[in-house]
Amino acid sequence: MGFGFAPLLVAFFFDLWKQPEYQFFPQALAAAAFLAWDRLRELPRSMRGGNEVLSAAILLLSFALLTLALVFWSPWLGIVSALAATISILWGIGGPALLRKTGPALVMVLTVIPPPLGLDLRLGLFLRGLATTMSSRTLDLLGVVHYVTGNVIELPGQKLLVEEACSGINSVLFVTAFTIFYLFWRRRSCLVFLVCLPTAVAFVVMGNVVRISLGACLVYYHGIDILTGWKHEAESIILTAVYLLLVVSLESLFPRGKSEAPQAAARVEISAASRFPPVWFPVACGLFAVLGILSAFKGWDKWHEKAGPLLAANSALKSGAVFSLPDRIGDWHRSEIGPPRISKIETLGLSSAIWNYRRPGMQAVVAFDYPISTYHDVSACYEANGWTIEKKEIFVPADGVPPRYQMEMKKDPGIHGAVWFATINEQGEWVDRASVEHDFITRLGIFGSRQETTYRIQLLLLDKTPPDPIALEAMTKLFEEASAILSRQMLQQLRK
């Protein structure tokens, strides 16, 4: 039966390794194995199996989930179905007693499964904002002159970017998993869990605030940078050790109740021996194995499919591809002078071509950003750099013009920005509308997404007031003309 899950589990852990915040998963799985071994020693040698119908029902659910995972190629559903199958087998062998004993190990496994709807990413963004805000207040207390815009702390003469690593998301997940393991190992009650888990997260947030504030202080007063390079890495290691010590110390604050003591290994023989495996179990194993074989073939295909576009991201465009826009589009004129640096256009691709345009009373920037792996919504980049997005909508013109996102934003000192962007793939399809239509499924994040290389055209208009109808009309002309020219140039320069 294990073979049925193997291809999807390999894909799941392979993907997980690419996410720095989940790279602790080998330790978490080892901890789960240790907890299972620790608890299983206490079970009687002969166990009473659980209700066979329930066991079969859970296994059937697991089979359905695995089939879905195979059809949609969702490693996430694969590991969920594997967990369901494990629960079914544990129930069949030892009933509630065995499930209770292995519960902590199963919970440990859950700590390495990213939640759906990108909740972990949202937590990361929230923690980054929280760390920046709290650090700003701490810097005020320490008398450091600074200005916060998005996730950037600006000091006189330099900027500190509060990266994901400083925001604490990596440490939060690891420290949470460690706290769960430690409290299970110490056989603590639910009450201790309820107090220790939030406090452990608070320790991590506090540690990051101290790190950022101390780093900014040292830069401001002594010109010493400890927020980059090996010093940053060393700090991370020291802080992690401190967090673990704090968790151990925190647990020791709680007196032990009688129920929290481990049970001596039971030696009572239960007369009714487990009836597991039931007669249908070999058939179920065979079905799971068939799914495993199909998964292996699909995984092999996916591996090649995935490698293809990644290579394409670098090579689909002919080397030395050039993009250009005319000196004049409508009543817009190319200009060498760009907008103020604090209002720069946000780009993400490996390459970006940028053109500045002006017309009386207005300035705009057109950017062609490429190649982008799959799809990227640029609004998060603007928010991270201090813009407040006041309005965002997808606009679908009726006359065959590409659909586009339209955003209105605001930023100090009194700058109003309007950003329009549209994304095209190498097949010449405009993909923003599709990303909206499939938004829920995409955001659910449990189905594997189609890998493709995309190119984004972006227009940023800067003004002292929100764009009026005249400005919007001028923007429309510039954007549509620039989109047509750049998309044509892109498709012409692709390798056949």
Add this chain to the structure above:
Amino acid sequence: MKAQTEPPAAGERTRIAGGYWIRVPACLGILIILILGFSILRPNPSRLASRYQALAQKSLDDQDYATAAVASLRLMGFGEQYRNDALFKLAQAKIGLGQKADAANLLEMVGDRTSNREGKPPDVRPGSQTQP
């Protein structure tokens, strides 16, 4: 507490070595969280704004334009009553830093908010009102 005074029951895990000392880091950590939380959750915006206003002016007087720019940007976030003053100081700082195009844009914003378009700084005395 009980574990400190009575011998551990049979099968109970031995308490982690270190006795009371092991509890000190957690107590300190919780104390720091409380102090930080208390200080952070009680900001005094008007005092901070006054500080940044004075600092921006002093930095301009000392020709420390980088500090003046950051202080002015920060001042802008404290509300509309500081905005014109902050914009004007920021423009002066930008001129000092050689960013004349940025400064011109900022001065236009100051101009839009005041009736004084003769090159004089806006009236930012407490209680003064800008004219449309």
